[in-house]
Amino acid sequence: MNSGYLFLFHTPLGAILLKKALARRQIIFHVFDAPRQLTAECGVAVSFTLPDDDEFQYYLNQEVSVVYRLGNDGAPELIWRDER
Numbered sequence: 001m002n003s004g005y006l007f008l009f010h011t012p013l014g015a016i017l018l019k020k021a022l023a024r025r026q027i028i029f030h031v032f033d034a035p036r037q038l039t040a041e042c043g044v045a046v047s048f049t050l051p052d053d054d055e056f057q058y059y060l061n062q063e064v065s066v067v068y069r070l071g072n073d074g075a076p077e078l079i080w081r082d083e084r
Contacts, residue, residue, distance in 0.1 A: 014063025
């Protein structure tokens, strides 16, 4: 089984760092405008799917603001938030 994730960022640098980390592991990802109902920060979002044995925390960087797990219906569930 796989899990889908949606990462949102404080700055565009976070998306760049995540894209590089995902590319190194040959994980397919999508970059798009962040949904306004989820964030008012940098406006960039990255979504991707991981096998259940791969931890999303590995992909966190200092510019990630929130992480959502995408349900089967595509609805985002908040699973991590930067508390700085």
